[in-house]
Amino acid sequence: MAEPTIASEQPQGADQRLIKGAKARASIARHAADVASVEGLNGVSIGRLATDLGISKSGIATLFGSKETLQLAAVKVAREVFIEQVVVPAMSEPRGMARLRALIEGWFAHVTDPVFPGGCFRVATLAEFDSRPGPVRDAIAEDQRDWLALLAKEIGRAQEQGHLGERGAEVIAFELEAVLNAANTARQLGNDQGLAMARRIVDDLLG
Amino acid sequence: MAEPTIASEQPQGADQRLIKGAKARASIARHAADVASVEGLNGVSIGRLATDLGISKSGIATLFGSKETLQLAAVKVAREVFIEQVVVPAMSEPRGMARLRALIEGWFAHVTDPVFPGGCFRVATLAEFDSRPGPVRDAIAEDQRDWLALLAKEIGRAQEQGHLGERGAEVIAFELEAVLNAANTARQLGNDQGLAMARRIVDDLLG
Numbered sequence: 001m002a003e004p005t006i007a008s009e010q011p012q013g014a015d016q017r018l019i020k021g022a023k024a025r026a027s028i029a030r031h032a033a034d035v036a037s038v039e040g041l042n043g044v045s046i047g048r049l050a051t052d053l054g055i056s057k058s059g060i061a062t063l064f065g066s067k068e069t070l071q072l073a074a075v076k077v078a079r080e081v082f083i084e085q086v087v088v089p090a091m092s093e094p095r096g097m098a099r100l101r102a103l104i105e106g107w108f109a110h111v112t113d114p115v116f117p118g119g120c121f122r123v124a125t126l127a128e129f130d131s132r133p134g135p136v137r138d139a140i141a142e143d144q145r146d147w148l149a150l151l152a153k154e155i156g157r158a159q160e161q162g163h164l165g166e167r168g169a170e171v172i173a174f175e176l177e178a179v180l181n182a183a184n185t186a187r188q189l190g191n192d193q194g195l196a197m198a199r200r201i202v203d204d205l206l207g
Numbered sequence: 208m209a210e211p212t213i214a215s216e217q218p219q220g221a222d223q224r225l226i227k228g229a230k231a232r233a234s235i236a237r238h239a240a241d242v243a244s245v246e247g248l249n250g251v252s253i254g255r256l257a258t259d260l261g262i263s264k265s266g267i268a269t270l271f272g273s274k275e276t277l278q279l280a281a282v283k284v285a286r287e288v289f290i291e292q293v294v295v296p297a298m299s300e301p302r303g304m305a306r307l308r309a310l311i312e313g314w315f316a317h318v319t320d321p322v323f324p325g326g327c328f329r330v331a332t333l334a335e336f337d338s339r340p341g342p343v344r345d346a347i348a349e350d351q352r353d354w355l356a357l358l359a360k361e362i363g364r365a366q367e368q369g370h371l372g373e374r375g376a377e378v379i380a381f382e383l384e385a386v387l388n389a390a391n392t393a394r395q396l397g398n399d400q401g402l403a404m405a406r407r408i409v410d411d412l413l414g
Contacts (some may be wrong), residue, residue, distance in 0.1 A: 019313045028406050037338070038338045038339065039249070040247055040249065040335055042246070042249060042250070044215070086342065088242075117338065118337075118338035119337070119338060123334055124335075124337075124338070126334075126396075127330055127331055127333075127334030127335065127392065128247055128331075128334065130325075130331075130392050130395035130396050131245045131324065131325035131395050132245065132246070141398075167411075170400075171407060174401060174405065175404075175408050177381065177389065178388065178389035178405075178408075179385045181385065181388070182381065182384065182385035182388065185333055185334065188337035189348050190336050191348075194381060197375075197378045198385075201378060201381070201382050201385075204374075
């Protein structure tokens with residue numbers, strides 16, 4: 001999914017077709033992520049997307065080849081959205097506790113005011129695929145590992161600054177993720193009390 | 208799904224058919240719960256179960272009527288399995304901390320050595336249906352509420368016995384559930400480290 005190189009002149013011919021193809025691919029993958037957040041990645045079929053988007057099935061098949069490729073593209077685009085929404089804004093904060101707080105705030109916003117109609121993409125698809133070995137599960141699990149590692153790194157820095165006690169940084173990251181995922185489920189169920197409890201638990205964890 | 212009344216004499220005729228029907232219904236619902244734990248409740252179709260169990264589609268349709276009825280039967284049977292495996296054994300322990308510990312041990316066993324091939328049924332199906340309003344979501348959410356209420360009741364009793372500090376019992380129940388659900392996901396992903404971290408967090412929470 002590399003961006004096509006855009007020449008300094010007006011693109012023409014093959015270049016133009018490449019750009020058009022990349023744009024179509026991106027918008028199809030984005031819609032696939034929306035569908036998957038509500039109905040699961042299994043709800044993402046070439047036929048379904050063709051109907052939703054008013055594109056021919058053969059057009060989508062040409063761009064993606066298989067349902068699995070389409071599911072992997074949805075995982076990739078959801079990861080990019082999460083990075084853009086949660087990770088990037090926090091990177092302008094000072095390392096350690098300040099950045100960790102910014103990451104958690106962004107994460108809460110991602111859960112309480114979700115970009116995807118079904119809430120957090122990772123929660124929905126991890127529960128769906130955790131018992132189904134294969135490339136899709138691998139991609140979702142890798143995304144989760146990366147996110148937990150990034151959190152643990154910032155928690156470790158915060159601990160060097162004298163925050164968060166002496167528990168292992170990975171353990172704190174694991175617990176934060178457990179609670180944020182439960183907050184996502186509470187939000188999707190319309191359980192405001194659950195959401196408020198998650199907030200309180202996270203505030204207690206961060207001290 | 209009331210059990211048919213079994214007469215003291217040998218059942219015959221209509222009675223026998225009722226019993227046979229109830230047995231078939233129970234075994235189909237149980238298989239539906241197995242399938243749902245791996246592939247989600249959306250993977251539970253009359254056609255799929257007919258193929259798996261070597262029964263005619265019309266036979267299953269006669270017993271359940273619709274896919275939704277079948278999904279609701281799977282939720283009910285999974286709830287019964289959880290009660291039998293986790294709740295009932297703990298009830299012989301003294302109220303309060305001892306019973307709470309027994310509930311948590313049973314729950315861990317339910318997650319680490321799962322009855323259902325896809326691990327905890329509630330985690331799998333709650334994430335699948337939390338964004339899809341309707342009777343199936345209502346049934347899963349009610350099951351979750353009942354379980355959290357039962358936990359909170361025992362936590363409250365343990366607090367009266369001087370355990371678990373002064374945080375709200377519902378908040379502690381929410382946090383325990385978040386961590387156990389994360390343990391389930393870790394287990395299904397083959398992430399032993401995650402499972403060990405969940406264990407440590409729960410031990411810390413129980414003190």
